[in-house]
Amino acid sequence: MSETLSVLAARSTSTISDALDIAGLAGAVFGLRRMSGSAVVVGPAFTVMFEPVAEGRPAAAADYIEDVPAGSVVVLANEGRAVTVWGDILTSVALANGIAGTVIDGYCRDVDGIRELGYSVWARDAFMRTGKNRVRMRAVQVPVVIGDEGVEVRPGDIVCADGNGVLRVPSAAADDIAAEVVRIGEMEERVLRDVRAGLSLRDARLAHGYNRAALRIAADAR
Incomplete structure (x- = not known):
């Protein structure tokens, strides 16, 4: 798995x-954007599911961060609610514990x-209003659904995120996806090399099967 993670981390989410x-x-995962940091983040998902609480009912802050293995990506499923479930204190602990990054279907403060x-x-965005006494942790390390189009993330699925956004690679398919990522990346590098050497983009794409890959995508989409 470490080799697969390295392959995915070496390419952009566009290629993946x-x-x-x-x-x-x-x-x-549609609807989320980078709020902080500049790293390419790739790692197994550690999932946390939240649920709302009735008004006036106490609900403590979620305690899970010490259970997250180093190198993981924390995935917080808060169903887009405009209350925050991540801030600077959790960030400090995450950094100290070697956690790779955090993905929130909801809001972040600090x-x-x-x-x-x-x-x-x-x-989704930044907002200052706390989730304490508004939401509570329902479960950890369970399948969750995040984003506007409802992408399921299971514990151990590979989360890849960069400036383009966030995506999930199912753990069962990760090795095959990594192999395809290498093939696509090498093909695009050959196209770019030939264009820089003076070949037209049309001819470079034809020479290296760029459009055949696009046709495969279209056929699979049907």
């Missing part, structure tokens, strides 16, 4: 998305401080 398309797998720390977070 193309590989998922060719395999006929959904994975792009963004200025998190940016100063250089930690990578993706969320």
Whole structure:
């Protein structure tokens, strides 16, 4: 698995998305954007599911962060609620524990401080209102659904995120997707090399099968 993670981390989410398309797998998480950090983040998902509580009912802050293995990506399923379930305290612990990054289907606060720390977070947006006494942790390490188009993330699925956004690679398909990512990436590099050497883009694409890959994506989409 470490080799697969290295392969995925070496390519952009654009290339990984193309590989998922060719395999006929959904994975792009629509509606989230990078809030902080600059790293390419790739790691197994550690999932946390939240649920609302009735008004006036106490609900403590979620305690799970010490259970997250180093190298994991924390995936917080808060169903887009405009209350925050991540801030600078959790970020400090995450950094100390070697957690790769955090993906939130919801909102994040303390963004200025998190940016100063250089930690990578993706969320719907920033907002200051706490989730304490508004939502509570329902479960950890269970399948969750995130994003506008409802992408399921299971514990151990590979989460890949960069400036383009967030996507999920199913753990069972990760090795095959990584192999396809290598093939696509090498083909695109050959196209770019030939264009820089003076060949037309049309001829470079034809020479290296660029459009054949696009046709495979279209055929699988049907």
